Amino acid sequence: MANFMYLFRDTAGNRGQPSPEEMQGLTKAWMIWMDSLKQGGHLVKTGERLDVRGTVVRGKAKAVTDGPFAEAKDIVLGYLILQANDLAQAVDLAKGCPNLEIGGAVEVRPIVSSG
Secondary structure (H helix, E strand, O other): OEEEEEEEEEOOOOOOOOOHHHHHHHHHHHHHHHHHHHHOOOEEEOOOEOOOOOEEEEOOOOEEEEOOOOOOOOEEEEEEEEEEOOHHHHHHHHOOOHHHHHOOEEEEEEOOOOO
8 A cells, every 4th residue: 555645726716605505515525535535444644624825935045925826726725645555546536525526626646655
């Protein structure tokens, strides 16, 4: 088994605030999906939702800009770490992510082992 990171992205860019009913349904869908990953022995580390605020330090000049996505429509909303047999299985598991149902994306990245 190998470890993979899921990066949850909002590719729609500011899709707006969901209604309380939509939020409740989305929360339930996330709980069901996360539970299925856990029950399948895939969940290694539950990630966290990321705040929309942030700062970026770039390049040799160490320029500081507010907001990690000030000009982008593709922002990282959160992450988690899971185990899968291979990249194909990790991608297949990502297809159940509720973020996809609201126009988002899941970036699946293998974690390189240091030892």
